[in-house]
Amino acid sequence: MGAKPAARTNVQSSTSTDSPVLFTTTHAHKPLDITDSLSAGERITKLRDFRGWSKATLSARANLSIPIIKDCECGRILPTVATAKKLADALRAPIWYVGGYDHLSQKTLAEKIEKARKYRGHTKEEMASELGINQKSIYNWSIKGVHPLPETEKKLSLYIAVLKK
Numbered sequence: 001m002g003a004k005p006a007a008r009t010n011v012q013s014s015t016s017t018d019s020p021v022l023f024t025t026t027h028a029h030k031p032l033d034i035t036d037s038l039s040a041g042e043r044i045t046k047l048r049d050f051r052g053w054s055k056a057t058l059s060a061r062a063n064l065s066i067p068i069i070k071d072c073e074c075g076r077i078l079p080t081v082a083t084a085k086k087l088a089d090a091l092r093a094p095i096w097y098v099g100g101y102d103h104l105s106q107k108t109l110a111e112k113i114e115k116a117r118k119y120r121g122h123t124k125e126e127m128a129s130e131l132g133i134n135q136k137s138i139y140n141w142s143i144k145g146v147h148p149l150p151e152t153e154k155k156l157s158l159y160i161a162v163l164k165k
Helices: 040-051 055-062 066-073 081-091 095-099 109-119 124-131 135-142 150-164
Strands: none
Touching: 040 055, 040 066, 040 081, 040 095, 055 066, 055 081, 066 081, 081 095, 081 109, 095 109, 109 135, 109 150, 124 135, 124 150
16 A cells, blocks of 8 residues: 655645635645634634644744744734735745734725735835835825825725725
8 A cells, every 4th residue: 555645735825815725635634714803813823733833833934033923923913014924924824814914994095005015915115116106105195195196096996906806
């Protein structure tokens, strides 16, 4: 008899906007449901446990300190976009899930901008670069309530469209 192939976990891209599903290629393990209402810290712990990793293992794989991992998991701090990116890459999970960004409100334009930026795992600088604008425009839209110019409004609408999927 041949040896059973090792279980391998596949995950959609960490920037995917589809309904992400973590699944194994063998029937030895059940899929991990990531359609939940857990906090970011609880999700990090859940993913780490699912992988069978210690905090030290996750720390090494994400290039983050163990105290940062502990503080994120227990909810003392919310992961920044940069930290959530590292964790999502290490855990092979969508950044929006690791950061808990799906829980963010999106009632106002400012909230939609912030949520879409985090959902994509972008810093404000990266968002500005992708839209071909300067960061001050993001500040003006989000904080001052200034409406985007028509030529930028279409780009911004496409950027925010990630939330509608």
